[in-house]
Amino acid sequence: MNLKQVLEKKGIKGAPKSFDQIGDIAIIEIPDKLKNYEKIIGQTILDLHKNIRTVLKKASPRTGRYRLRKLKLIAGVNKSITEHKESGCRFLLNVRTCYFSPREGTERIRVAEKVGKGEHIMVFFAGVGPFPIIISKKTKASDVVGIELNPACVRYFRRNIVLNKLTNVRVIQGDVQKVAKEFYGSCDRVLMPLPETGYKYLVYAIRCLKPEGVVHFYFISPENEINKWKKLVRREASKLKMKTKIKEIKKVLPYGPRIYKWCIDFIVS
Ligand SMILES: C[S@@+](CC[C@H](N)C(=O)[O-])C[C@H]1O[C@@H](n2cnc3c(N)ncnc32)[C@H](O)[C@@H]1O
Numbered sequence: 001m002n003l004k005q006v007l008e009k010k011g012i013k014g015a016p017k018s019f020d021q022i023g024d025i026a027i028i029e030i031p032d033k034l035k036n037y038e039k040i041i042g043q044t045i046l047d048l049h050k051n052i053r054t055v056l057k058k059a060s061p062r063t064g065r066y067r068l069r070k071l072k073l074i075a076g077v078n079k080s081i082t083e084h085k086e087s088g089c090r091f092l093l094n095v096r097t098c099y100f101s102p103r104e105g106t107e108r109i110r111v112a113e114k115v116g117k118g119e120h121i122m123v124f125f126a127g128v129g130p131f132p133i134i135i136s137k138k139t140k141a142s143d144v145v146g147i148e149l150n151p152a153c154v155r156y157f158r159r160n161i162v163l164n165k166l167t168n169v170r171v172i173q174g175d176v177q178k179v180a181k182e183f184y185g186s187c188d189r190v191l192m193p194l195p196e197t198g199y200k201y202l203v204y205a206i207r208c209l210k211p212e213g214v215v216h217f218y219f220i221s222p223e224n225e226i227n228k229w230k231k232l233v234r235r236e237a238s239k240l241k242m243k244t245k246i247k248e249i250k251k252v253l254p255y256g257p258r259i260y261k262w263c264i265d266f267i268v269s
Pocket of ligand 1 (some may be wrong): 127129149153174175
C-alpha cells in the first residue's frame with residue numbers, strides 16, 4: 001500500500017501518494033487542508049519506510065539565486081545533513097542549504113551517455129556536483145569543471161569529489177557570468193541545469209564551446225511554446241555569429257499543471 005492508501009485507512013483523505021527521498025530524509029508537500037494531520041503523516045512515512053529517519057515538510061516555494069526552500073520538521077530525528085546514493089555515486093549534502101533533486105537521476109544518466117572519450121565538460125550551476133560526479137564516474141571524459149555560486153554547495157561538492165575518489169573533477173565557486181570567461185573556446189560540452197533563469201547565460205555557454213561543441217540547455221515551458229525556446233537558442237547563437245543545430249528536445253519532468261522542465265541539446269558551429 002502506498003502512503004495515500006495507508007492514510008485513507010486512518011481516515012485522512014487527499015494526502016499525496018509519494019514524496020522525495022534524499023538519503024534518509026523524506027521531503028513531502030502537504031496540502032494546507034491537511035495541516036492538522038502533518039505529524040500523523042510524518043509518522044506514517046517513518047513506519048512505512050525503515051530507511052527514513054527524518055520527515056520534512058515543504059514550507060515555502062523555492063526562491064532566490066540558490067533555489068532553496070524552507071523545510072519544517074514533522075517527524076523523526078531533527079537533522080538536515082544526509083548521504084544520498086545515485087547511479088553508484090555518493091552525495092553528501094545539507095538539504096536546507098543546498099539544492100538537490102533526486103528526481104533528476106534519469107536525466108543525469110541520459111546526458112552522461114552522450115559524453116565521448118576525452119571530452120572537456122563544463123557544468124554551470126553545478127550544486128553539490130551530481131552531474132559532474134556522475135559524468136566523471138560513468139564516462140571517459142578528460143576532465144569535468146563545475147561552477148557554483150552557493151558556498152554551502154561548493155563545500156559539499158568538494159567533499160563529494162573526495163568521497164567518490166575522483167581526480168578529474170574540479171569546482172569553482174562563483175557566478176557563471178564572471179567565471180565562464182576563463183573557459184572560452186575550451187569545452188566540448190556545457191550543461192546548464194538552471195531551468196528558471198538559465199536562458200540568461202546561453203551566451204556564456206556558447207562562448208565556452210569549441211567548434212561543434214554541444215550545449216544541454218534546461219528551461220521551463222508548456223508544450224505549445226517550445227518553438228519560442230528554439231528561436232531563443234538560435235538568436236543567442238546568432239548574436240555571436242554562430243549557427244545551431246538541435247540534436248534532441250527532451251521532456252525531462254513535469255513542473256506544474258501542463259508545464260514541464262525541458263532540455264534542448266544543440267550543437268554550435
Ligand atoms: C537548479 S540548481 C541545480 C543544482 C545541480 N546542478 C543539481 O542538479 O542538483 C541551480 C544551482 O545553480 C546555482 N546558481 C544560480 N545562479 C548561479 C550563477 N549565476 N552562477 C553559478 N551558480 C549559480 C544555485 O546556487 C543552485 O545551486
